[in-house]
Amino acid sequence: MALRLTEKSDIKIFILYLLAQLERPLDYVTLHDICVQDEFVNQFDFVEEFYELLDMKALEMKADENGEESVYITRKGRQTAETMKDRILPEILDHAVRSALQLISFKARGLTARSFIEDVGGGKYMLTCKISGQGGDHMETKLVLESLRQAERMRINFDEHSEFIYRGMLALLSGDMNYLAESWSDDLAAADEEI
Numbered sequence: 001m002a003l004r005l006t007e008k009s010d011i012k013i014f015i016l017y018l019l020a021q022l023e024r025p026l027d028y029v030t031l032h033d034i035c036v037q038d039e040f041v042n043q044f045d046f047v048e049e050f051y052e053l054l055d056m057k058a059l060e061m062k063a064d065e066n067g068e069e070s071v072y073i074t075r076k077g078r079q080t081a082e083t084m085k086d087r088i089l090p091e092i093l094d095h096a097v098r099s100a101l102q103l104i105s106f107k108a109r110g111l112t113a114r115s116f117i118e119d120v121g122g123g124k125y126m127l128t129c130k131i132s133g134q135g136g137d138h139m140e141t142k143l144v145l146e147s148l149r150q151a152e153r154m155r156i157n158f159d160e161h162s163e164f165i166y167r168g169m170l171a172l173l174s175g176d177m178n179y180l181a182e183s184w185s186d187d188l189a190a191a192d193e194e195i
Contacts, residue, residue: 003040003089003091003092004039004040004041004042005040005041005045005088005092006045008045008048008049008052009084009087010087010088011041011045011046011049012049012052012053012058012080013080013081013084013085013087013088014035014040014041014088014092014093014096015031015035015041015046015049015050015053015059016053016058016059016073016077016078016080016081017081017085017088017093017096018031018034018035018096018097018100019031019059019071019072019073019077019081020073020077020078020081020082021093021097021100022034022097022100022101022104025062025070025071025072026070026071026104027068027069027070027071028050028061028069028071030103030104030107031050031071032046032047032050033103034096034099034100034103034104035096037099037100037103037163037164038095038096038099040092040096053077056076057074057076057077058073058074058076058077058080059071059072059073059074059077060072060074102163102167103163106163106166106167109133109134110133110134111131111132111133111138111166112131112132112133113129113130113131113132113158113159113162113163113166114129114130114132115127115128115129115130115155115158115159116128116155117148117151117152117155119148120144123146123147124144124145124146125144125145125147125148125150125151126142126143126144126145126151127142127143127145127151127154127155127158128140128141128142129141129142129143129155129158129162129165131162131166138166139166139169141169
């Protein structure tokens with residue numbers, strides 16, 4: 001990802017902006033996942049800035065009747081997000097909010113990802129990737145690959161990015177090429193920076 005946030009204040013604004021836009025409390029794991037999924041923020045920076053936001057009283061943790069804790073944005077946090085959001089490119093914020101809503105939808109629908117590899121003989125391996133939820137399978141893809149190493153790399157990628165891959169397949173099959181064009185433009189920009 002070419003557009004990574006590295007300034008501490010920008011990362012704080014990014015976290016606050018996402019919570020303000022989503023207008024719902026989130027558990028810590030979901031908040032972490034939506035902040036790091038597009039690689040605008042790395043995991044270590046997220047953790048550090050999250051706890052600083054708690055210390056600053058811009059965020060707070062509250063437990064429900066079952067003892068499950070959720071993250072809430074405070075009035076101070078909401079005001080900070082609104083007044084400081086212009087420090088971050090609108091493209092980053094818009095993309096992050098879209099991705100966050102999609103990930104929350106994935107989790108709210110109770111979808112889970114599974115993958116496995118089978119030896120099909122002749123030095124070939126079949127990778128099966130599934131997204132399942134209530135009512136059965138929502139997606140199943142099978143690929144025959146030339147090596148176990150290639151199948152294992154793809155399996156790891158699917159397991160780590162199943163929501164993104166699922167959304168990408170939906171976009172491809174529905175003809176929404178803008179979704180893929182955004183991803184490709186990020187990759188091309190990163191490649192240009194390396195040259």
